[in-house]
Amino acid sequence: MNERIIAPSILSLDYSDTKAQLEALNQSQAQWLHFDVMDGHFVPNITFGPDILKGFKKISHQLMDVHLMVSDPEMYAPIFIDAGAQCVTFHTEALDNDLNRIQTLLEQIRSKGCLCGFVVKPNTPIELFETLLDKVDLVLIMSVEPGFGGQSFMEEMLDKVRWLDQIRNEKQLSYRIEIDGGINGETFRKAVDAGCDTLVAGSYVFKGDIPEKVESLLR
Ligand code: DX5
Ligand code: ZN
Numbered sequence: 001m002n003e004r005i006i007a008p009s010i011l012s013l014d015y016s017d018t019k020a021q022l023e024a025l026n027q028s029q030a031q032w033l034h035f036d037v038m039d040g041h042f043v044p045n046i047t048f049g050p051d052i053l054k055g056f057k058k059i060s061h062q063l064m065d066v067h068l069m070v071s072d073p074e075m076y077a078p079i080f081i082d083a084g085a086q087c088v089t090f091h092t093e094a095l096d097n098d099l100n101r102i103q104t105l106l107e108q109i110r111s112k113g114c115l116c117g118f119v120v121k122p123n124t125p126i127e128l129f130e131t132l133l134d135k136v137d138l139v140l141i142m143s144v145e146p147g148f149g150g151q152s153f154m155e156e157m158l159d160k161v162r163w164l165d166q167i168r169n170e171k172q173l174s175y176r177i178e179i180d181g182g183i184n185g186e187t188f189r190k191a192v193d194a195g196c197d198t199l200v201a202g203s204y205v206f207k208g209d210i211p212e213k214v215e216s217l218l219r
Helices: 018-026 050-059 073-082 099-111 126-135 155-170 187-194 210-216
Strands: 005-008 032-038 063-069 087-091 115-120 138-142 176-180 198-201
Touching: 005 210, 018 050, 018 210, 032 050, 050 063, 050 073, 063 073, 073 087, 073 099, 087 138, 099 115, 099 126, 115 126, 115 176, 126 138, 126 155, 138 155, 155 176, 155 187, 187 198
Parallel strands: 005 032, 005 198, 032 063, 063 087, 087 115, 115 138, 138 176, 176 198
Antiparallel strands: none
8 A cells, every 4th residue: 555645736826925835835744746737738727837846846845746737748748857857747638648659758757767657637538548557656537627726526537546446456566546636625535545545635735724734634
């Protein structure tokens, strides 16, 4: 069993108070920081470039977990690794769900000493990628449509989590199962019971006392 890791998503951070919020996060039990990169093309929203990641790294103690919601992850993965990403996930849909392209990019990310994984949107079947599961450090399951924080948890996505957990047991693999979207003080329990060990939470963590919110997801 993997240890449970909380990865607050900085998409919901209050940018008028960035430094104080990152320092509060450093006082919390969050081990990863989930950095949502959106290009305004793969998803209808724009967020952060690599220079912002470099700035965060000067303050934050967490491992930088970069979630690429971009149309060209083959171009951007190395750029974010050079900027300090320690874990990179990219969407299979951005590579037309092509197993060869996905495997090549996973290998590239790993060869740079970075944790690697792929992400699927809610409508993408996870079973397509079974042959890649011995080549990843983690799989990220979207439990909302990517693009925005603050949406409601799609409970049906737990079927994907259960399947991943079953394969992990059957094949004695150890990849992490990360879930992203709508995680709060109630939904996290369902995700953990289904097999998730890595919980992304944005709006839930940054509304209220940050260390307390993180702690509540570890109960
Ligand atoms: C959505 C992002 C998420 C988002 C989660 O596209 O990938 O990481 O910040 O936000 P909440 O936890 O508010 O659903
Ligand atoms: Zn994300």
